[in-house]
Structures are given as structure tokens and as C-alpha cells.
Amino acid sequence: MEGAVGAVGDLDVVACSILATTLKESFQSPECRRLVGTFVPVALAVAVSHKLGIGFEGDILVSIFRSSIQLVGLGYALKFIFEGEKIYMCSFAILFMILVSGHTAGKRSKELPKSRMVATLSLAVGAAGTLALMLLLRVYEFKARYIVPTAGYVIGNSMSIVGTTLERLRHDIYVHQGQIELALALGATPAQAVHPYIRRAILQGMGPIVDSLKTVGLVSMPGSMTGMLMGGSSPLEAVQMQIQVLYMLLGASALSCLFACSLGWRVLFSKNFQLQFDDTRVLS
Incomplete structure (x- = not known):
């Protein structure tokens, strides 16, 4: 023993x-x-929060832990997908990203009826439309290494744009119910009555990406370009890839915003073309 x-x-x-x-x-x-060295700025952020009594230390540490786990998991998932090179793997990965981002974007405008469904469908249309176009034009090879990261970049950035667009659309239609109902009473169709607010919502959603395109290369250096440069790619090759991704993002965002507004105003009207708002919901 x-x-x-x-x-x-x-x-x-x-x-x-x-x-x-x-x-x-x-x-x-x-x-x-x-x-390990990258955790030094994290410690600095925690120290600043503690010193000023902000009480944000817990959130910082939780976010760091979650992001680390999620990124490691993403790394293994991408390794599996890239090695498999199966269409169904790429499709599942893109579908998963669309569902998660649609849920997140819909939460931003939860006062809008069926907001999660509207956001998810809008992101799917934007991502699928631009990806299909890029593949047809042979801008990208039909390989998981190109399709999945590009789709993730486009969907992730379009998520906040769609959320902002839907929230602005709901807000403006709510605030201007009287004008819309007056236009309907004078013979305007629902689409005509809400058209000015659709324009404002799309401008609100698309504004940040258009502004970023104006200053890219002057004020900011995009993350994907930075990653390629740090990975050893030539500057011109990194610029070429970044241009492709940015312009694809612009097209996907425009499609997603347009589709989101097209669905968004419809869910606010009844079958009799009457605005339907729940007055118990809080106007932000």
C-alpha cells in the first residue's frame, strides 16, 4: 500500500x-x-478605473476574459473550417454570425416590432448580396480562407449600422405620427408618408462609414491592413485588400440599411395602413 x-x-x-x-x-x-505584454495596457485601464473610483474594473476583467476565450475558440474554429474547405462549414459559420449579429442589432431597437427578425434578414441580404457579387466578379476566390473572414468583417460592421438605422427610423416615425397620419388622410400611401424618415434613418446609419472612408489612410489605418502589414505583407498588397474589404462593406451596409428600412416601416403599420405603437413602450 x-x-x-x-x-x-x-x-x-x-x-x-x-x-x-x-x-x-x-x-x-x-x-x-x-x-503577455499586451496585458500591460489592461492593467493600466484597471488601475485608472480603481484610482478614480469608477468601479469599472470588474467589467474590464470580464470583457478581457470573454474576448480571450472567444478569440481562442474562433482560432480553432477557423483552423477547422480552413482545413476542411467544405461549403457547408462556411455556410454554417456565416449563418451563425448573421444570427448573432441580427439578435444584437435588434436589441438596440427592441421597441420596434419584430426588430430581431428585421435586423437578421437585413444583415443576411446585405452580406449574401455583396459576397455573391464579389464571387461572381472573381474579386475573391471561392475558398473559406477568403469568404469567412470577409463575411465576418462585413457582418460585424453592418450590425451597428443596421441597429442605428432601425432605431432612428422607429424614433422618427413615433415622433411624427401626427404628420404621417395627416399625409395618409390626404391620400398618401404609407411608403410616401414615411419616405422622409427613411431617408433620415439611412443617412444616420450610413454616415459613420462614409465619414470613415473620407479619412481612411489620413487619420486612421484599418485593422485588417495593419494585421497584414504586421504579418509581413507588402504595403501595396495590404492596401489592395483593404480597399476591397472597405468597398464591400459600403455596399453591404447600403443594402442592409435599405432592406431594414423597407421592412422596418412595414411592421409599424397594420393591414389597414394604420400606425400601431405600444404606448407603454418608452420613447428614447
Whole structure:
């Protein structure tokens, strides 16, 4: 019995020794040291929050933990998808991104009826339309390595644009119910009555991306271009890829905004073309 216990103890010592050696070798690698170094700004943010009594330390640490887990999971998922090169894998990944982003964008305008459905369909139309166009024009090869990251970039950025557009549309129609009902009484169709507010909503949603295009390369350097440069790509190659992604994002955002407004105003009208708002909902 004592011999068995001693053997188990020896195994524990050996296992701990192997683990310690592995960790030591890992921390000696340049990649690991660089990764650990990135946590210094995190510590700085936590220190500032604590010093000023903001009480944001917990949220910062939770967000760092979640983002780290999610990014590591994403890395393994992309590795699996890229190695498989199966159409159904790409489709599932894109569908998952659309569902999550649609849910998030819809939450921003939860006072709008069926907001999550409207946001999800709008993002799907924008992403699918632009991806299909880029593939037909042979801008991208039909490979998971190009399709999935590009779709993720486009859907992720379109998410906030669609959320902003829907919220502005709902807000303006709510505020101007009297004018809309007067226009309807004078013979205007619902589409004609809400047209000015659709224009405002699209301008609100598309404004930030148009402004960013005006200053890109002068004030800011996009993340994907930065990543390619740090990965060793030539500046001109990085610029070419960034232009493709940015212009694709512009087209996808325009399609998503247009579709979101087209569906958004319809869910606010009854079958008898009457505005239907729940007065118990809070006007933001």
C-alpha cells in the first residue's frame, strides 16, 4: 500500500516537473512574451478605473476574459473550417454570425416590432448580396480562407449600422405620427408618408462609414491592413485588400440599411395602413 502511494507521489512530482518545464519553455518563446505584454495596457485601464473610483474594473476583467476565450475558440474554429474547405462549414459559420449579429442589432431597437427578425434578414441580404457579387466578379476566390473572414468583417460592421438605422427610423416615425397620419388622410400611401424618415434613418446609419472612408489612410489605418502589414505583407498588397474589404462593406451596409428600412416601416403599420405603437413602450 505504501509502495502504491509512493508511486502515485512520484508520478505527481514528474507531472508537475513536466508542466513546469513546458510553461517555462512557453514563456521563453517570443510569441508568448508579446502576448503577455499586451496585458500591460489592461492593467493600466484597471488601475485608472480603481484610482478614480469608477468601479469599472470588474467589467474590464470580464470583457478581457470573454474576448480571450472567444478569440481562442474562433482560432480553432477557423483552423477547422480552413482545413476542411467544405461549403457547408462556411455556410454554417456565416449563418451563425448573421444570427448573432441580427439578435444584437435588434436589441438596440427592441421597441420596434419584430426588430430581431428585421435586423437578421437585413444583415443576411446585405452580406449574401455583396459576397455573391464579389464571387461572381472573381474579386475573391471561392475558398473559406477568403469568404469567412470577409463575411465576418462585413457582418460585424453592418450590425451597428443596421441597429442605428432601425432605431432612428422607429424614433422618427413615433415622433411624427401626427404628420404621417395627416399625409395618409390626404391620400398618401404609407411608403410616401414615411419616405422622409427613411431617408433620415439611412443617412444616420450610413454616415459613420462614409465619414470613415473620407479619412481612411489620413487619420486612421484599418485593422485588417495593419494585421497584414504586421504579418509581413507588402504595403501595396495590404492596401489592395483593404480597399476591397472597405468597398464591400459600403455596399453591404447600403443594402442592409435599405432592406431594414423597407421592412422596418412595414411592421409599424397594420393591414389597414394604420400606425400601431405600444404606448407603454418608452420613447428614447
